[in-house]
Amino acid sequence: MIEIPEAITLAAQLNETVKGKTIQNLVADSSPHKFTWYYGNIEDYAALAIGKRVEAANAYNGRVLVELDGAELDLNDGAFPRYHEPDAKLPAKHQLLVEFTDGSAITATVAMYGGIGVYAKGGNDDNVYLKAAKEAVSPLSEEFDFKFFTNLLNDKTAKLSAKAFLATEQRIPGLGNGVLHDILLNANIHPKKKMNTLTDAQFSDLFASVKSTLREMTELGGRDVTRDLYGNPGGYVTMLSKNNKLLICPRCGGAVTKETYLGGSVYYCSHCQKL
Numbered sequence: 001m002i003e004i005p006e007a008i009t010l011a012a013q014l015n016e017t018v019k020g021k022t023i024q025n026l027v028a029d030s031s032p033h034k035f036t037w038y039y040g041n042i043e044d045y046a047a048l049a050i051g052k053r054v055e056a057a058n059a060y061n062g063r064v065l066v067e068l069d070g071a072e073l074d075l076n077d078g079a080f081p082r083y084h085e086p087d088a089k090l091p092a093k094h095q096l097l098v099e100f101t102d103g104s105a106i107t108a109t110v111a112m113y114g115g116i117g118v119y120a121k122g123g124n125d126d127n128v129y130l131k132a133a134k135e136a137v138s139p140l141s142e143e144f145d146f147k148f149f150t151n152l153l154n155d156k157t158a159k160l161s162a163k164a165f166l167a168t169e170q171r172i173p174g175l176g177n178g179v180l181h182d183i184l185l186n187a188n189i190h191p192k193k194k195m196n197t198l199t200d201a202q203f204s205d206l207f208a209s210v211k212s213t214l215r216e217m218t219e220l221g222g223r224d225v226t227r228d229l230y231g232n233p234g235g236y237v238t239m240l241s242k243n244n245k246l247l248i249c250p251r252c253g254g255a256v257t258k259e260t261y262l263g264g265s266v267y268y269c270s271h272c273q274k275l
């Protein structure tokens, strides 16, 4: 899924490739996909986008928003965009195709689930997820400091597990079940460990790991389990992910556990991450 490191990488690559270009054609839902949700009316998309110029692409935590003059193109979750040079062969199946006047194009093909939208500027700001993503303080920003992180803890959230605290309820938009595992391994914290059982040192380690792990993932162009705008895997080699096929902890050599917990798989090393 597109999370913070991937959204930043994709937005930068969209600015390199399509910023300033004018949209000549847009096709949505040409290959219907059960788990792709489209915001607003698909029938309106072409009229909103055709003839518009790409002003900029921005990452709002885990979302990529391509700003057009007067409209926005929104890509999130598994709606990864891919760039195609003029005359390049386009994928046979896609959920979104945007063609530019110079012959280049962008497609989005959703693997598991994803969201796509084209709407008038600000037209989807009532959407709670988009609103949260736009307004949230990025963990990569200076404003997201130790005090900010501590303020996320209250009577209710202190009872949550580390996974629930970090990756649910839009507390930290764009920090999802993808980036979570390496953040927790770097902090030596078990995903099921309750926040109110962490020592002060563990809580500090968790804060530091949120910042440093996300920064490293971003600087390296996203995680290796996702693909960038050019179809290349991200440069950050994940420690705990589906790519760790042998389920061996890269830090201690012990066995990694993979199990379903709170929607989605969690990976952890019970030697490095004691419950």
Ligand SMILES: [Zn+2]
Pocket (backbone or CB within 6 Å): 249, 250, 251, 252, 253, 254, 269, 270, 271, 272, 273
């Ligand atoms: Zn380990």
